[in-house]
Amino acid sequence: MKYIKDLKDGDRIYDIYLCKHKQSAVTKNGKPYESVILQDKTGTIDAKVWEPNNPGIGDYDTLDYIEVYGDVTNFQGALQVSVKRIRVCREGEFNPADYLPVSSKDIDAMYLELSGLIRSIRNPYLKQLLEVFFVQDEAFIKTFRNASAAKTVHHGFVGGLLEHTLGVTKLCDYYCTAYPVLNRDLLLTAAMCHDIGKIKEISPFPENDYTDDEEIKIVRTKRFGMKLLWVRRWWEKRQQASRAFLMDCCPNCSIVFWHIMENMNTVLRRFRL
DSSP states (O other), rough: OGGGGGTTTOOOEEEEEEEEEEEEEEETTSOOEEEEEEEEEEEEEEEEEETTTTTTTTTOOTTTEEEEEEEEEEEEEEEEEEEEEEEEEOOTSSSSGSSSSSSSSOOOHHHHHHHHHHOOOOOOHHHHHHIIIIIIIIHHHHHHOOOOOOOSSOOOTTTHHHHHHHHHHHHHHHHHHOOSSHHHHHHHHHHHHHHTEEEEEOOOOOOOOOOOOOOGGGGOOHHHHHHHHHHHHHHHHOOOOOOOOHHOOOTTHHHHHHHHHHHHHHHHTTOOO
């Protein structure tokens, strides 16, 4: 298989890709065509089906795995595939892992490191809160480990949410040694919980798109106070005791510092630093 990152102008492809997106359109002359985004684990590429009614173009839809025959061209400085034939693939003809972007870091190792940080929390109530999600809730753990942190901006891959969360938490832990005024337990708890709403805000791969969940829309304001409110509501639904700390923590300077660390981790990832 030739991965998308290795394609160049003039290549001819005859491989299987994930149809990330499909949209019907018409040219300026009124001729119908289809605009498609093909994806594998190395990235995406724009594709055009200029003759959708051609017998060689099989019936396919978004999120289908399709065998594509076509030519790679350069259009306005970007690579594009001119598709000649399409066939929908059957299960067993492809390995889904080849088509989903995955963290370059070991997911098991990252989660083990995050678990160690949870064990280091001394405040019993904060520790209990973290354990409810990251230790006891198997469904949450499975979803969290495989979720992405965003569609495209940063950590937009399988394991991205875990990598981002661990990165922010480690930054906070490091600065706690330099600034004793910071409340380490509170800061690390905020770091670990700050983006857990992403498991409801963004659908799992291969779709990896924003959901229509009404409750999670408060998270999209990107105000960290709202994120903590979402955590509190989830905590209340579980009818757990000892959650009063969340009612008073927003003004704490540790939470403000956590917000700075989150933004730092995001910027570092975007520039691959």
